Amino acid sequence: MTKRTYSISELSEEFGITPRTLRYYEDEALIAPKREGQARIYSTSDRARLIWILRGKRVGFSITDIREVLNMHYGEGGKEEQCRVTITACKNRIKNLEQQKKDIDETLEELSSLVDTMTIFMAENYPADNSL
Amino acid sequence: MTKRTYSISELSEEFGITPRTLRYYEDEALIAPKREGQARIYSTSDRARLIWILRGKRVGFSITDIREVLNMHYGEGGKEEQCRVTITACKNRIKNLEQQKKDIDETLEELSSLVDTMTIFMAENYPADNSL
DNA sequence: GTTGACCTTTACGTAAAGGTCAACTATGAA
DNA sequence: TTCATAGTTGACCTTTACGTAAAGGTCAAC
Incomplete structure (x- = not known):
């Protein structure tokens, strides 16, 4: 089982975005990482969602669009x-x-x-x- | 020779945009229609530029990007x-x-x-x- | 016991791409 | 002449997608 987890800065560095962006996506209900105390802990499936988000952005989806599609998957x-x-x-x-x-x-x-x-x-x- | 010309509302209706948008593009130096008095008169080549602009937008180009590409053509x-x-x-x-x-x-x-x-x-x- | 790295929240700032509205002008028909 | 129709400028408003401080918590290392 892939129990690997990621910190906010690991993830942001890997994908060339800022931590701020990840927090923003959370505000917008696109990702919901676990917490360890206050700190965000991202799972591999959070990471997969992030990949979807970023690809969505590249094809011109808005945050709202992306949320909709992500919800479709799990909805x-x-x-x-x-x-x-x-x-x-x-x-x-x-x-x-x-x-x-x-x-x-x-x-x-x-x-x-x-x-x-x-x-x-x-x-x-x-x-x-x-x-x- | 295609000497057809267009008014602002003709063009905006044809492409489903508002006159405001056309004026905005002019402000941003993407189109420069002739004037008849005050009124804007669009030529077929203005129309061609507009088609470029709208397609550019659909593929995710910003106004700045579009201006750059249009200038390349004529530059x-x-x-x-x-x-x-x-x-x-x-x-x-x-x-x-x-x-x-x-x-x-x-x-x-x-x-x-x-x-x-x-x-x-x-x-x-x-x-x-x-x-x- | 303080420095540094990394994390947090709250909150205001900003650029892009127009929307909206007000006030004015020009023109043609009734 | 007056009304309608289309056009004009200018000013301010709005949304999206973050950026950018401000102010502070936590924990390991020195």
């Missing part, structure tokens, strides 16, 4: 209506993410062609290329 | 150093976007499997499915 699979709502919410997010992928692809193409154009321009006008 | 291909900087900046953005695509794919997988799990759960516990 009461009980009530039928609640289930339906969750499924619908997921599907919406999926649609958004797929649109986002298209947007990214378009942006990537434009940026690439911009790089190409400029590279050619450079080659013509400043041939002393050290080709980085 | 002085003149100075060598400036060119190099631009190319490097582009390449960095490209890397970020590629990471972002990975993140999106991972998130998509998790969301999909969550939907699957819940759908199965629903089918087992509430078989009266109207299969939406």
Whole structure:
């Protein structure tokens, strides 16, 4: 069993965030580490949640979005209506993410062609290329 | 030649943003429509810039990022150093976007499997499915 | 018995991206 | 002429996601 635990500074250093950020996430009910006295003790599953949070952020989710998704995972699979709502919410997010992928692809193409154009321009006008 | 022009409300309605937003983008030097007296007159190329802006936003670019990229397109291909900087900046953005695509794919997988799990759960516990 | 490292809470600060509202202008139709 | 419609600027308000002190607890090491 992975009974490893982490202090706030271990975790914040590992992921390149500040302790403040971790406390903020706790305020926002995204993580709920155990306490040893006052100090926060993070478990491996807290760490897993954190990974989700940070990836969520990178894809543009807000704190509220992330909380929603995290709650889906653990949320009461009980009530039928609640289930339906969750499924619908997921599907919406999926649609958004797929649109986002298209947007990214378009942006990537434009940026690439911009790089190409400029590279050619450079080659013509400043041939002393050290080709980085 | 596409000499079509647009008023602020035409454009804001077309893209589902408010006039305030368009003025804000102008304040931030992302667009610079002509004026007819006081009124803003947007050209097709202003519209193209707007499309860039909105897509940039959807992929998570900040206003500052967007301004930078737009300026790259139009920016002085003149100075060598400036060119190099631009190319490097582009390449960095490209890397970020590629990471972002990975993140999106991972998130998509998790969301999909969550939907699957819940759908199965629903089918087992509430078989009266109207299969939406 | 104090220094240092690490932790805590409370509380105010801030930048980004607009929303909202008030007051004014210009134009065209009734 | 007056009303409606669209536009303008300017000022202040709001939310999000933390940053940044201020003020102090705890524990090991010297």
